[in-house]
Amino acid sequence: MTQIVIRIEDLCKTYFMEGGTKQDVLKHVQFKIQKDEFVAIMGHSGSGKSTLMNILGCLDRPTSGNYFLEGKNIAQATDKELAIIRGKRIGFVFQNFNLMMKRSLADNVSLPLIYQGVGQKERYKKAVELLEKVGLKGYENRLPTQISGGMQQRVAIARSLVNNPAIIFADEPTGNLDTRTSVEIMNLFTELNKQGITIVLVTHEEDIADFAKRLIVIQDGQISYDGPREDYKT
Ligand SMILES: Nc1ncnc2c1ncn2[C@@H]1O[C@H](COP(=O)(O)OP(=O)(O)OP(=O)(O)O)[C@@H](O)[C@H]1O
Ligand SMILES: [Mg+2]
Incomplete structure (x- = not known):
């Protein structure tokens, strides 16, 4: 049975600037994404x-249109409701890793659990487990400054997994990495x-988009x- 995790209908986003100017940035966008999909998004x-x-990723709301996430329309959800959904169902990975540079890798991975009242010992255990999952066994007490960029992105991926998300959104996750390291990170997303886990990823690079089965431009x-x-020709 196919399961639709994301459905957007007639989605529009307009930014309103000071002085009364406005910019229509998303214009009547629609698509569905199923649970087992790996989607790349490209565009200038x-x-x-x-x-x-x-x-x-529930960080912002559309100006109009519908957004059904796992069947529930959240287009007009409050900030608080969006924060809860983000915490429970969604993982994020960014281009610049967004790690806390003065905290251990274990702290970086397990930070979101503090807000759920999970104890220190339990948090550390979960961090060790997730770091191992992303190929960083034994690195839990290092600092981000003591590891490579590719490893930092692995830590960010481990952190994105801490709440067992249904979906991971990655905005140019390989933008700061060399080709070989990018391939390793993409293999991890594939795994x-x-x-x-549903994967939705933005990239500028054709080779990176090749890891996805579906492309949205x-x-x-x-x-x-x-x-x-494979049917898309530039
Ligand atoms: N918070 C904002 N307020 C006003 N305008 C914005 C805001 N965020 C983005 N924009 C405008 O919306 C348009 C789309 O921006 P967006 O960041 O979504 O592009 P992008 O496709 O991600 O580009 P890039 O590949 O450079 O990351 C741009 O013209 C940008 O200036
Ligand atoms: Mg962008």
């Missing part, structure tokens, strides 16, 4: 990719996808292609 700079990811706030990755 300024086309609206991050704006879309922020809405899908997580096989384990049942955004052009000036509208979808110009949505289909199998």
Whole structure:
């Protein structure tokens, strides 16, 4: 049985600037994403990719339209409701890793658990387990400054997994990495996808998009292609 995790309908986002100017950044976007999918989103700079990811990731709301996440319309959810959904169902990975540089890798991974009242010992145990899962066994007491960029991104991925998310949103996760390290990170996402996590990833690089089965291309706030990755020709 296929299971739809994301469904957006007629989604629009307009930014209103001081002085009364406005910019329509997303224009009537729609698609569905199923649980087992690995989707790449591509498009020129300024086309609206991050704006879309922020809405899908419950960091922002659409101006109009519907967003059904696991069947529930959350287009007009409150900040508090969105924060709860984010904490429980969604993992994020960013281009610049966003780690706390003065805290251990274990602390970085397990930080979200503090807000759930999980005790120190239990947090450490979970961090060790997740670091091992991303290939960083034995690194729990290091600082981010003592490991490579690729390893830092692995830590960020481990952190994104801490609440057993249904979906991981990654906005240019390999943008700061060399080719070989990028491939390793993409293999890790592929593995997580096989384990049942939906992956939605923004990239500028064709080689990175090749790891996804489906490609969505955004052009000036509208979808110009949505289909199998291999059928898309630039
Ligand atoms: N908070 C904001 N307020 C006003 N305008 C914004 C805001 N965020 C983005 N924009 C505008 O919306 C458009 C789309 O931006 P967005 O960041 O979604 O593009 P992108 O496709 O992610 O680009 P890039 O590839 O450079 O990351 C741009 O013109 C940008 O200036
Ligand atoms: Mg962007």
